Amino acid sequence: MASRVLGFHFDYLSPYGYLAWHRLPGLTEQYDLRVEVKPTLFAALLNHFGHKGPAEIPPKRIYMFKDSLRAAVQLGLPFVPPFSHPFNPLASLRATLLDMDDDTRARLVTDLFDATWAQGRDVGSAEVVAEICANAGVPDALERIREPAIKQRLRDASQQAIEIGVFGVPTMVVEGELFWGTDSLAHLERFLAGKDPVRPEDVEGWLAVPGTAQRE
Secondary structure, eight states, X not given: OOSEEEEEEEOTTOHHHHHHHHHHHHHHHHHTEEEEEEEOOHHHHHXXXXXXXXXXXXXXXXXXXXXXXXXXXXXXXXXXXXXSSSOOOHHHHHHHTSSOOHHHHHXXXXXXXXXXXXXXXXXXXXXXHHHHHHHTTOTTHHHHTTSHHHHHHHHHHHHXXXXXXXXXXXXXXXXXXXXXXXXXXXXXXXXXXXXXXXXXXXXXXXXXXXXXXXXX
8 A cells, every 4th residue: 555645636628637647657656656536627616716717718728738739749648639628527527436446447537538638539528438438447427427426426526625725727635735737746746755845934924925916
């Protein structure tokens, strides 16, 4: 059993989630981590904190795709435009929360991310998601993701993410410390190695800084 747990909060909507997911194995092996997948509805975070998603801001939308493509090439990962974006991720997120063993769940996360960002498949379609699930060893997903208990499971998971301070995806959480986005993976690695430069007194000092301007 791994000595530490990394919570991986993600939504298949995010290309950065795809990139981060494929970078995690190197960290988990090196630092003896066990990954717990945490499907999190990005729209729930946006609604709670009053944000707009990158895809809702036209210049940011195209920048995000360029940035993701550059990062994917650097990592040696395939990257294609998705079938649509933004799309409705509910079927894929709910499917990931169905009852299954950890290895199957990890395989399904990989397959759904790859279907979205490496193959350009329509994972906004419940039928497509069900097909991917069946190939990963998760049967009857089309019927099961419609069950009220599974819908509630995703609502609860997203609310739990909000309660621990998750505001964007992907977010990696280790020992209560949050690391948001692929840019933070280097910081995460320093934290895991015991070399995090942030001290509790630094955080306290930042929290004590007053605001003197407010955007209307």
